[in-house]
Amino acid sequence: MRKSHPVRRAVLATAATVSGIVLLLTLKPDSDPGSADVAGGTVPSAAAQSPQGGAQAIGDGTVTGDAAQTEYGPVQVRLTVSGGKITEAEAVQSPKGGQSDQINANAVPKLNQAVVAAQSGEIDAVSGATYTSAGYKKSLQSALDKAKAAAPAGNGQGAENAQALGDGTATGDPVQTDYGAVQVRITVQGGKITKAEAVQSPKGGQSDRINANAVPKLNQAVVEAGSADIDAVSGATYTSAGYKKSLQSALDQAKAAGSAAAGNGSAGQKEAADKEPSAEEPAEKESAGSGQGSGGAQTLKDGTVTGDAVQTDYGAVQVRITVQGGKITKAEAVQAPKGGQSDQVTFSSVPRLNKAVVEAGNADIDAVSGATYTSAGYKKSLQSALDQAGG
DSSP, rough: TTTTHHHHHHHHHHHHHHHHHHHHHHHHHHHOHHHHTTTTTOHHHHHTTTOOOOTTTTTTTEEEEOOEEEETTEEEEEEEEEEEEEEEEEEEOOOTTTTTHHHHHHHHHHHHHHHHHHTTTTOOTTTTOOOHHHHHHHHHHHHHHHHHHHHHHHSSSSTTGGSSSOOOEEEOEEEETTTTTEEEEEETTEEEEEEEEEOOOOOHHHHHHHHHHHHHHHHHHHHHHSOOOOOOOTHHHHHHHHHHHHHHHHHHHHHHHHHHHHOOHHHHHHHHHHSSOOHHHHHHHHHHHHHHHHGGGGOOOOOEOOOOOOOOOOTEEEEEEEEEEEEEEEEEEEOOSSOOOSHHHHHHHHHHHHHHHHHHHSSSSOOOOOOOHHHHHHHHHHHHHHHHOOO
């Protein structure tokens, strides 16, 4: 028995040593901030030290930050806030082409995830995507600023989203997915969504079966939620993602229509419109009419012509017209102010301006209320196009 004691002691000592090493190895990563950076685990620390006091001061709803220019292209971030917390972040614009596609396919999802985890703009840049990360953070901060500004106005916009919608039917932009396009149309009555439908969805093969189940559920969820804050349908990830993006586009249009109907428009542009004397509009009409009169369209050459791009305080406006039989048959804005409230103003005003041009057959059209700058830029570019067509 006594001879076995030294062996037992050696065994016990060895076991104790191994246990100690394992314990040290286990504890080291938690105390090593460098390893957390490599693993992309810096988000929790950023969230812990967020100077913004969490997302409680953010108004519910969807807000799009200003587009931030980088050396490789613009980056623009959209946030969805529910219950005072950021539930989704997405880059609606990011650099495209060449290596940018590969870099951003990796970086953007990480940045989106980091925002939701951090609940603030305090996120780390993604390694290898310095410019995209910097632009993303700038646009993100712009979105956060807008969401914070909206919070005191109504204790969050979630409950008021449907009330701000203009009655009528709005069709969102088609969104491409790996299996085909998804496009959503909503019907609004009394400021509330009464119907949602997918006018386009992936077709063929298993897509038919998947969407026969998923689309009705998504449609029903929209009516119940009254917003784009709906869950994806299990087993239909791509369709659900495309549906939500197109839905948001439709909601943006409906909100713009609601603002226009209420006479609000863009806060910034409406303020400018209120300060400008209404007498300025007749002056523009007189100068336009003196050159063309009511028969201006009769002297136009058939074809398609694009006017000069006109810079405004909110971005460039450029108009293209199509002439057939000496008359304007189509007008479109190939450029218009983007980002923030400009999206709402453009959604509301540009279709009206396009329609007015076809009806008038010349540049003698009225500015759209609440879109003074966009209207002025549109008319100048339109006149440039008319000059070319009549030259």
